[in-house]
Amino acid sequence: MTFIRLVSGSMLFLVMAHCLAVNQNAVVFMYHHFGESDLPSTNVRLDQFKLHLALLEQDHYQIWPLEKIVTNLRNNQPLPDKTIAITVDDAYRSVYTQAYPLLRARGWPFTIFVSTDVIDQGLPAYMSWEQMREMQQHHVSFANHSASHDFLIRMQKGESPQDWGQRVTNDIKRAQTRIEKELGHAPMLFAYPYGEYNTALANIISKLGYTGFGQQSGATGPYSDLRILPRYPMAVAFADIGEFKTKAASLALPVTHVEPWDPQLHQDLQPLMEVSLAASDARLDQLACYVSGQGSVDVKWRDKGQRFTIRANQPLPVGRSRYNCTAPSTQAGRYYWFSHLWIR
Numbered sequence: 127m128t129f130i131r132l133v134s135g136s137m138l139f140l141v142m143a144h145c146l147a148v149n150q151n152a153v154v155f156m157y158h159h160f161g162e163s164d165l166p167s168t169n170v171r172l173d174q175f176k177l178h179l180a181l182l183e184q185d186h187y188q189i190w191p192l193e194k195i196v197t198n199l200r201n202n203q204p205l206p207d208k209t210i211a212i213t214v215d216d217a218y219r220s221v222y223t224q225a226y227p228l229l230r231a232r233g234w235p236f237t238i239f240v241s242t243d244v245i246d247q248g249l250p251a252y253m254s255w256e257q258m259r260e261m262q263q264h265h266v267s268f269a270n271h272s273a274s275h276d277f278l279i280r281m282q283k284g285e286s287p288q289d290w291g292q293r294v295t296n297d298i299k300r301a302q303t304r305i306e307k308e309l310g311h312a313p314m315l316f317a318y319p320y321g322e323y324n325t326a327l328a329n330i331i332s333k334l335g336y337t338g339f340g341q342q343s344g345a346t347g348p349y350s351d352l353r354i355l356p357r358y359p360m361a362v363a364f365a366d367i368g369e370f371k372t373k374a375a376s377l378a379l380p381v382t383h384v385e386p387w388d389p390q391l392h393q394d395l396q397p398l399m400e401v402s403l404a405a406s407d408a409r410l411d412q413l414a415c416y417v418s419g420q421g422s423v424d425v426k427w428r429d430k431g432q433r434f435t436i437r438a439n440q441p442l443p444v445g446r447s448r449y450n451c452t453a454p455s456t457q458a459g460r461y462y463w464f465s466h467l468w469i470r
Contacts, residue, residue: 150202150348151377152195152209156317156341156357158216160224166362172224174365179228181371182210191235191267193313196337196355199346210374212236213339213357215271215317217245217253226261235265239317239339241275242304255308262309269315270336273301279324279390279469287326295330315339318354321446322469325388328353342448342465347378349404356465377455379464380404389467395441399449399466402433408453408462418447425451444470 158168160175170178182189185208192211198204212229214221217240229236238261244252258268272278274297281290298316305312314336318327321341331338337352344356358373383402391397403410410431416422417438426435436449447468452461 149204149207150199151207151345152190152199152205152211152347153345153374153376154192154195154211154213154339154355154357155360155373156339157212157214157221157225157360159218160220162218162220168361170360170365171362174362174367175225176228177367178360178365178370179232179234181367182374183232185371185374187374189232189234191265192237192269192315193267195346196315196352199348199350200337200352202348208375213317214238216241216275217258217268219251219253222253222257222261226264226266229266230264233265235267237267237269237313237315239271239315240268240301240305241271241319242273242301244275246304258309267311267313268305268309269313269317270298270301270305271317272319273297273304275319277322278319279322279327291326291330294327295334298330298334298336321359321467322389323354323467324390324469340467342467343373343450344463344465345376345378347380349380349382350378372459372461373463375460376463377406377408377460379408379451379453379462380406381464384466389469391442391468391470395470396438397442397468398435398437400428400433400435401451401464403431406462407456409456410453413451413453415449415451417442417449419443423449442468442470 157170159165160170161172162169188206188209190209190211192213195209195211213236217238221238245255278294302312316331316336317339323340328338332353338354339357340354341359342356343358346355380403381401382404385400386397413425414422415425415436420439423436423439428434448465450465452463454461
């Protein structure tokens with residue numbers, strides 16, 4: 127009996143070690159504008175972007191198509207260590223004139239999330255369908271960002287939840303139809319306009335068969351919610367090469383459950399968030415959590431190494447806020463990262 131217990135314990139250890147060794151982490155970066163200094167909140171300078179690409183190249187990152195990463199995540203298949211996907215929202219013209227030549231020269235794939243109404247209107251600030259067809263020949267894919275780029279979680283005056291759901295569904299389907307008609311293919315990927323989602327919208331995305339992407343920071347991993355995969359937003363204020371390097375090397379904090387999950391705030395403007403974790407090599411004794419605009423907050427453990435709670439020190443302001451948590455890995459220079467959105 128003792129021998130059987132020892133063997134069983136050894137087998138369990140080996141299984142756990144194998145699970146920890148199989149990598150399913152990837153980092154997705156999100157850009158908007160390139161070299162447009164009048165739009166600092168969504169722009170990266172060209173010198174910053176060039177440094178980003180040089181670091182990814184020099185440190186031997188694997189630049190994968192976003193759709194391929196999602197396929198591996200959905201099929202529980204491993205990913206190479208240091209896997210990166212590059213995404214761009216809104217299909218602004220500077221993507222074509224500034225970013226595309228630099229990425230094409232390296233033969234790197236990337237994905238552009240397109241809101242189709244503005245493309246159909248032929249507005250000069252945006253790319254054209256013809257330019258997109260050209261880019262398709264050079265490892266660029268185009269995915270759904272809704273047709274209208276509206277604040278999709280907001281109901282219109284007098285609109286019922288059923289009417290809202292149908293309007294949003296039609297908006298998303300219209301964009302998919304336009305991309306497929308113009309480009310011949312539209313992967314089942316969706317980026318939420320403004321990064322805003324709620325439970326109802328996320329469930330629509332899932333029901334339609336999409337993998338959803340937000341604008342909350344963090345790496346993707348085996349426990350990531352496929353309705354709201356994270357991406358690191360890149361803009362001048364937080365595109366410094368040191369910060370970029372840390373994010374590129376980051377790992378997904380293995381969050382198995384978040385309560386509350388829905389980010390929309392109604393009455394409680396200082397939400398208490400409870401997070402449950404799976405096993406990892408994260409140094410949880412060094413877990414640190416922060417609230418947008420408020421700095422660090424206390425972490426309270428419910429079960430050591432399994433559940434913790436955090437709460438904002440002050441009411442969250444109108445707009446979008448985030449709770450961010452990081453913990454160092456045993457791998458030097460690497461951090462586990464998790465971010466949760468709140469919308470007031």
